[in-house]
Amino acid sequence: MNINFVEEVTKRKEAIMKDLVGLIQINSELTTFDPNRKHAPFGEGIDEALTYMLNIGKRDGFSTLNADHYAGHIEYGQQDEYVGMVGHLDVVPAGSGWSYPPYGAVVADGKMYGRGTEDDKGPTLAAYYAMKILKDLQVPLSKRIKLVLGTDEETAWRCVNYYFKHYPEQPVAGFIPDSEFPLTYGEKGILKVVVKGKNEPSKLVRFDSGLRDNMVPDHALAIVSDKDLKEKFEAFLSKHKYSGKVSEEGANLVLEIDGKSAHGSTPDEGVNAAYLMVHFFNEVGITNAFIDAINTYLLDDTKGVKIGVDYLDKEMGPVTVNAGVFKLENNQFEIILNPRYPNGVDPESFIKRFETAFSSLGLKVELGKHQRLLYVDPKSAMIQTLMEAYKKYSKDYEAKPLTTGGGTFARAMKNSVAFGPHFPNKPSYIHQKDEYIILDDFFMSIAIYADALYQLAK
Template identity: 90%
Template structure:
């Protein structure tokens, strides 16, 4: 059966745009996690986004399920086997410096700006409309199609852990609309490592940089007790061409410097503001256990060379180490790291090396979540179907499947890979200010997803 899915998307553009706008306008940043807050364990905004999507499903005649406000699903069909998709509705903090309101869903120059436009509310809605088109057309399918809605992807994945604990069935094939085209068959393993320690009272009173471990800090703030450092800091900023300021306050001299944010999987693409501040400390001989830890094992090193975990896999790329959050107050400090490792790295030895390194400085190391790496045979039938579908719409006939340092919900389901929506050789601003999605690409991704679902489920 020959179906023009691009034409089917075009017929629905007005409705799609209305739903996309309303979804992006919901601020779905994590507030606090409270399992006793039964109606909204991750906060009201995230639950509002989940409710919005489930209401779309009800409106359009799908079967829907709310998994105790941790997650949900929208489902088409009642066959035993199913094709699965997982999107997420939570977003990283918007941060500052946007050209348009981060929850305004403003369209300018063919782009919609807003937190979550590309990661991952926009793509989740694209997957939904792909499924809706198949339902509207009444196409004969041999498998169910299920879109699972996550709400905690950017932090601890408690949403999908809860969902699959209660609804453990696995798909015969699936994809995650939260990466890039053509598709991603390999994802690095990801750790969360928290380094804790204390300092003796010193010139450095307070330090604060970073919002999440999977983001490069774009702003650092330090409070020092020596007011005479103002001129030195201002000279440092000028000599390095940096944006920042020094302000006297009752607390002390407040120093601020801006870097450049980037995704935690590609820390070398950002400029870590915490490291910029430490370079200033080094220039004026401010030191303590906190600064020493950064200098010894982290400063300007995104590959883990100083810690001794550097490794390069020809297929999946290098080990990366993002230092994402720095906190020091009342002489106690924490540094939260986001290391990622490719094939060829022994996870247990990798973890042990972090422990050994920082413990050698008398610091405490706590391990958070560990997402083991994902690898699906790029020659499998499912991947061939997805690749063929992408090539059909993109005319990118030489495209080859990819690996990534990013982590997606593909790890939560068997027989699944990350598939779009970002097109090759286009800029991406996920986890950065001015995140946007190109509208033509967004609508094309819906056609690709619809065709792919049809091929996998017919």
């Protein structure tokens, strides 16, 4: 059966845009997690986004399921075997400094701006419309198609853990629209490491930097009890051409400095604002256990050299360590790390090294979620099918499948890999201000996904 999927997407552009605007305009940042809040365990905004997508599915005649507001799915067909997709509707905090409102869904210069346009509301809607095109055309298929809707990808994956616990059936093939084209067959292992400690009283009264462990902090705030530092901080900002400011708060000074955010999988692409502030402390001689821990094991080190976990795999790249959250108040502090490891690293030894390093300073180390490494044979039939769909529309005939330091829901569902939607050699503002999706690329991704689903499910 010969289907012109580009033409089918073009016919639906107006409807697609209307649905996309409505989805992006929902603020679906995590508020709090409360399992006793039955109608919205991750907060009202996230549940609004889930309801929005499920209602679109109902509107278009699909079978839908709400998994107790933790997740949901939209499904086409009743065959025993299925081809699966998993997207997510939660987003990281918008942060500040946007050129357009982060939940405005503003279209300018062929792009739509907004938190979630590329990670991952836009791609989730692209996967939905790919499935819808097949349903509209009543294409004969031998397998069901199911789009699972996650709501907690950016934090702890409680959504998919809950979903697959209660609906454990696994696909014969599947993809996750939350990465890059042409395709990602290997994903680094990801940890969450929380370092906690106590300070003796010092000039540093409070420190606050970072929103999530998987984001490079783009702002740091410190309150110090020494007003004589005002001119020194201003000179520090001027000397290094950093953006920041200083103000007075009673007997204290409030110091603020800006860095550059980036995804936690690529911390070297950002500028960690907390580290910039610590460089100032080092210049003026402010020290305590919190600053010592940063200097000893973290400062300006995105590869884990100081901790002793650095390693480079030729296929998957290096170990990375993002220090994403720094909190100090009432002489108690917490630093949250986001380390990632490639093939060739023993996970247990890797984890132990973090525990050994920080405990040597008398600090407590707590381990959060551990997403183990994903690796699928790049020569498998499923990957060859997906690669051919990408090449057919992109004309990128020399494309090779990729590995990444990022983590996707491909780890949550068997027989799956990450597949688009970001095209090669294009800038990305995922987890940064001014996140956008290029609309021509967005529409092309729908055609690619539709063809891929057809090939996998026919």
